[in-house]
Amino acid sequence: MDFELPETAQAVRDGVAAIGARYDHAYWTRCDAEGRFPQEVWDDLAEGGWLGLNIPEEYGGGGQGLLELAVANEALCASGGTAGTFFYVTTPGFGATTIVRHGTPAQKELVLPGLAAGRTQFCLALTEPDAGSNTLEITTSARRDGDDFLIRGQKVWISNVERADWMIAVTRTIPAEEARPRTAGFTLFLVDVKEALAAGTLSYTPIPKMGSNILHSSQVFFDDVRVPADRVIGQVDGGFxxxxxxxxxxxxxxxxxxxxxxxxxxxxxxxxxxxxxxxxxxxxxxxxxxxxxxxxxxxxxxxxxxxxxxxxxxxxxxxxxxxxxxxxxxxxxxxxxxxxxxxxxxxxxxxxxxxxxxxxxxxxxxxxxxxxxxxxxxxxxxxxxxxxxxxx
Known part of the structure; x- marks a missing residue:
């Protein structure tokens, strides 16, 4: 058994720690008090390539894995940016990991270069007011409309939607009461957040929070958000x-x-x-x-x-x-x-x-x-x- 971190992970730890050392506790406290996104830290991480660690090299990423991503997140939080864990969970975690492993070639070309460069941000829309941790009971639905799907429903505690370019929306294409087995009928979509906001079919309301105020967490409302069928991540009804x-x-x-x-x-x-x-x-x-x-x-x-x-x-x-x-x-x-x-x-x-x-x-x-x-x-x-x- 070898408990030594790979050289790639050690380099990540040292590189992210060096960036974290530029921003003291007072900086993070000011951002929290002002409810301000730490753009300076994000830009430094992007410039160093520390946000695209788990993206293949052909898309501009580091070609590494979840271990390096976890080490980066750990190092950022250890520097004092404890709410900065949302940096790595929402965008490299939800966004890059999902698209790298399950996206189509077209989806990868669409989003991975921006993710690798730090130009693109993500959010995941899963939790619902009446389902909570019981994911099987979500009711946000997606129905066919020609070559598209229309998404309708409500999510809650969705972090980073205000900054996200893309959202992974978790929906039911078979209602929970009809699904056999219960894990059937889930479909995940790649939603263009800014396009849906401009169309007026997507809206959100930030939730005042006790902490982690560098990113908002919001209620999100889908009012027939239109998504092309080629934005399905994985298979229709097989998204679980x-x-x-x-x-x-x-x-x-x-x-x-x-x-x-x-x-x-x-x-x-x-x-x-x-x-x-x-x-x-x-x-x-x-x-x-x-x-x-x-x-x-x-x-x-x-x-x-x-x-x-x-x-x-x-x-x-x-x-x-x-x-x-x-x-x-x-x-x-x-x-x-x-x-x-x-x-x-x-x-x-x-x-x-x-x-x-x-x-x-x-x-x-x-x-x-x-x-x-x-x-x-x-x-x-x-x-x-x-x-x-x-x-x-």
Whole structure:
């Protein structure tokens, strides 16, 4: 067994970390407070080729895999840009991974060069108000209209739609109550967001949020959005397999963001614990401070290992569902625990916006709920890996 990161991944880690070092916590906090997209960081990542890592070289990408993408996301979050995980989940994750693996030659030519250059952004429209995590019950429909399809329905918590050029829209072409098996009747579409917005058939409303405010999350409304039939991703009625191939990378990238976020929070806490003196010595000398931080370090390294394993399995074309679930669970948990312990380490000062802990705290909490809730991950581990009866 070789636990050494490939040279490609090491180069990615160092390159993205160098960009992250140009932008301090104060920069990310300002962007969060202003609800402003960190365009400068995006442009630097694009210029360095760090956004097109998993795109084949013939389309201008790096020709690498999900492991390198996960390492890039981890490094960006570790630099302090914890909400920057959405950079890698929404565009290289949802967009590039899906089109590279399931797009037609024409679809690849249409979107991959722009993705590789950082000119193009993506979003995924899956979650619905009445379905939530029960994807099988979505009701957004697509119906034939000549050579096109018309999409009608509503989605919620769709991140980056305000900046997206393209959307992967998950629809039902067979209603859930008629589908046999229940996973039949899903169809995924490549939707031109700006065209649909201009036509007035697509609209969205941002949702005010607690954290991760560098990207909006929105309710999205489809009012007969017209999509040509050649924009179907995969097969009509056979999109569930494509969707599952999207969700595993999403969980792995979320796990990478969690480990990077834990690194960021731990770095702030350790720095404060070294410098802050009470009763004549640094507070980090006290085991009540030191031991919890050491626990966080141990848990972060464990989450990192599982994240890398899951990404490696995906790149090898092997089943990674179990590993992706464990990586997502442990990565999100340690991100939250690290932010919470950083808060405790800084004491009352953590409550002040003078320090980045309150932002790290807000950004970390949502990871326990998205892209899949902690309870559903545990249910999957219990049924798929322990063989226990299914509860859902």
């Amino acid at each position: 397999a494509v969707l599952w191939d999207v969700l595993n990378p999403e969980r792995i990238l979320a796990a990478a963001g969690g480990t990077g976020s834990a690194d960021a929070a731990l770095d702030v806490a350790v720095g404060y614990a070294r410098e802050r003196e009470v009763f004549g010595r640094p507070i980090g000398a006290n085991q009540a401070i030191q031991f919890p931080l050491a626990q966080i370090k141990a848990k972060t390294e464990l989450a990192r290992l599982m994240t890398y394993k899951a990404a490696w399995l995906f790149d090898q074309g092997r089943d990674c569902g179990n590993e992706a679930s464990i990586a997502k669970l442990t990565g999100s948990q340690v991100a939250w625990e690290a932010a919470d312990q950083a808060f405790q380490t800084l004491g009352g000062m953590a409550y002040s916006k003078e320090y980045p802990v309150e932002r790290l705290f807000r950004d970390a909490r949502i990871a326990k709920n998205i892209p899949v809730s902690e309870q559903l991950v545990l249910a999957h581990i219990g049924t798929a890996q322990l063989g226990l009866p299914k509860s859902y």
